[in-house]
Amino acid sequence: MTDRAQAQEILEQLAGPRAVLRDDQWTAIEALVVHRRRALVVQRTGWGKSAVYFIAAKLLRAAGHGPTVIVSPLLALMRNQVAAADRAGVHAATINSSNVTEWDEIHQRVRGGELDVLLVSPERLNNPDFRDAVLPALARDAGLVVVDEAHCVSDWGHDFRPDYRRIRTLIAELGADIPVLATTATANDRVVDDVAAQLGVGGGDTLVLRGGLDRESLRLSVVKAGNPAQRAAWLAAHLDSLPGSGIVYTLTVAQARDIAALLTEQGHTVAAYTGGTEAAEREQLEADLLANRVKALIATSALGMGFDKPDLGFVVHLGAPSSPIAYYQQVGRAGRSTDSAEVILLPGREDQDVWRYFSSVAFPQETLVRKVIRELDPERPQSTAALEPLVDLNRTRLEMVLKVLDVDGAVRRVKGGWVGTGQEWEYDEARYRRLDEARKREQQAMLDYQTTDSCRMAFLRAQLDDPDLTEGERCGRCDNCAGARYDADVDTTAVEDTRRRLMRPGVEISPRRQWPSGLGTLGLDLRGRITDGPEPGRVIGRLTDLGWGARLRRLLDEPDAEVPDEVVDAAVQVLASWDWETRPTAVMALDSDTHPLLITSLAGALARLGRLTDLGVLPYAPGRRPVTAANSAYRVAALHGAWESPDLGGNTGPVLLVDDVTDTGWTLTMASRVVRAAGAPAVLPFALASVS
Known part of the structure; x- marks a missing residue:
């Protein structure tokens, strides 16, 4: 029988001889070690949640049980926890993106029973090698499973992560007598109920230990x-x-x-x-x-x-x-x-502008998600990069969708990429709407x-x-x-x-150097390095800057008009400090659906002040459609052939190509290729703002 004195001794090894085990900490440890229960501990930061699971891990190991598996979200947390475990004589190791070269050795130590604690990032839970070769043994032999920062399990939590949802599968496969501990400092009633229900998967009620959240310091x-x-x-x-x-x-x-x-x-x-x-x-x-x-x-x-x-x-x-x-x-x-x-x-x-932006990249519409499912073959794995040209989602959102679909059982990650499972999948629009409403309530709060x-x-x-x-x-x-x-x-x-310091204009924008993969699927014979694109360019500022950001956002939100003098002055400052190899001899404005007067007036002002030849506007091709594509491959395909070949009027020097906003860089890259094909030796892209 485990007693409190043993737990107190281990705590002193962890936190020093003056540390005293509190009653509520012992309640959690006893529930895990003696009663083999599943517990959710919601306690303020600094309460000592990590002490609970390290003490429990060591007591369970001493009783002959297997290693403790801790699912932990951040590298900083893992490094701190490995150090804490070592202080208590607990043999711990971590598997995460920063120690790839050590994974094989750590897997061997797990199989050899040499580790007391294994900390894994949630992303590792669905790595095919780890999931198929290491996880089954852990699920069978683990002494304890810990889910740290457990609010991430819940899509009602403030930091929901699809990879955390996979923990439900791990817990469902555990033996009935393997205890589970979830810890967090930030969970309201709705998150507590959700996490407790998910931890209860596989049988047994979850013990919820919840304390006050006042922080007296x-x-x-x-x-x-x-x-x-x-x-x-x-x-x-x-x-x-x-x-x-x-x-x-x-x-x-x-x-x-x-x-x-x-x-x-x-x-x-x-x-x-x-x-x-x-x-x-x-x-x-x-x-x-x-x-x-x-x-x-x-x-x-x-x-x-x-x-x-x-x-x-x-x-x-x-x-x-x-x-x-x-x-x-x-x-x-x-x-x-x-x-x-x-x-x-x-x-x-x-x-609130930043809040709105992050809200805009939430879970996509049903049509896009179903297209992801349709494009996946049940037998032939496709990588995320190969899938990207087939669906109009950027890489970040596509990876998020795949992870959610994986958790829901509609797709599966395997060696070489992703496959479809053929299982029915329901787009839970009501849930996504409720999440959006909850997000708005939090913003108002x-x-x-x-x-x-x-x-x-x-x-x-x-x-x-x-x-x-x-x-x-x-x-x-x-x-x-x-x-x-x-x-x-x-x-x-x-x-x-x-x-004055914040308003110093000028941010470098790097040119695109490599064609996105999969363009052949969209009918374009473009691959490898880009050899006919622009030089490095400049913008006055980012839309997220503390300095120019707000001013540029207002300018671009207003009705189209002549460029203000202060913006021209800022552009001149950027050009004056530009360390180009060869000074441009001409300037050209990009055609625009939203800010034609703003862009052409800026190009005209720069031509006058810089004594550059004004080549007018790079015109759109007839029948060209506005580009709304989200990912790189779709964007390149939509921009291919979007402009007519310009008349450079005998100009033989570099051309300054002017736009209003650059985001992915593909518009300036594809337009620069058109200008270079018309005879320009180099193109120097310049825009008022970059998105980030």
Whole structure:
């Protein structure tokens, strides 16, 4: 019989000799180890959820049971947990995208019984080799299965991931006496019910252990500092006064990079951390923050669940997340072992534009999804890349659809790609509509959080259906309870300096170098490297920039008109700093359905100011149709033959090709080929804005 003293001893190995096992932690451990139950633990960040499953893992192993399998979503979380396991004498290893070279060895250690704990990313659960060769043995012999950040299992959760849905299949195949633990800090009643039901698959009720979500160290504030330049200046002015080191969250990759560059220029020790940051660099940046070598990481949500720095002194949001539940999860990184930590939200009017964009890439319409199913053969696997030219979905959305269909049983991932299963599949339109409505309610709640005069911590706890929250309860620490600690005003000179830095125009856009695969399926004999495309180009700014973003969005949303002088001035600055090999001798505007006057007037102004030959407009071909294709192959096929061959009027130098917005880069690439085929030695693409 397992006793509490053993659990206390292991906890001290994990967390130090002063650590004391709490009653609720022991309740969870006893349920797993003694009673072999399935449990869902919903507890605030810092409560000690990982201690529960590491102690349970070691006790089960000592009793002769198999290894514990932990499904964990982020690399940062895995690295921290392997280190924690080692402290407790638990032999742990992880399988994820950053250690591919070690997978075979780890599989052997699993089969040889050498590992106490195996941490796997949810994506690995449906890797054919892992699913077919390793997972069955784990499902048969596991001592415990842990689902960390379990709100990802539920499509009602703020960070739903299709790969997590596969966990239901794993649990259904477990032996009846193998305990299962799911943990999360962010789940409201609906998510708790959904996750508990899914964990109950295969028999047995799920024990739900749910605690209060108040965080006594967090001091929540909302500072309405104004426009992007004012908010960035406020951050620069206050960063050094914030306690310790921390995280500054932004809503987009572009914003993270811009703010990191701005703060670095002003002498702050910061770095950008986004989904585009290489795995090795991410690990180094995490180590830098843990060791307080940086004041802050300027991060997107890529630095979220599982990053564990107990003494993190502050979390600042430069722009509001679209969900108060996601917001609570991110601010929960702060103040886990400190008496006080600052949590500051700097909202902006443009936040809702970002929310709308991410909402627009939700699950596709039924016709597109059914086309994916129809294109898959039950015998001949197709890779995602090969499938992409056959359906009008970009790579990211196509992969998401395939994962959902895989979970639903309509398709299956195998070696070499995907196959159809022939099973009937129903498009659950009512569920997708309910999800969309829930998303809108969360967005409104996030706006309400910014304007409420009630307790901010109580507001967030209510959003998470905290069972310990009492009516009228106040934290006594937030700005609404204890008074504002931060003035929203910023020195006007600092604001102007920040605005000038942010408004420096000019972002390089890289040309397309490789044709998408599968164009032969669409009737085009194009493959391999692109040898007749444009040179690297420039845009004034990104639509997601804190500087030019809002101004460019307004310009493109307004009715078509002559280009404003300030935009011309910005374009001239970009051209003046362009380090081209050969200066352009002529300028040409792309034909446009939406902004013909804006584009032609910009091209004309650049021709006059730069003393370039104005070649007019590259005209659309007769019968050409507007391009709405989502993925690269469909887009190239639709753009092929879209323009007439232009008359270059004897011009023999490089041509500056002007457009309004560039997104995928294919429009400028395909148009540049037409201009080059007409005799231009080089084409330099230039646009007002890029989408990202």
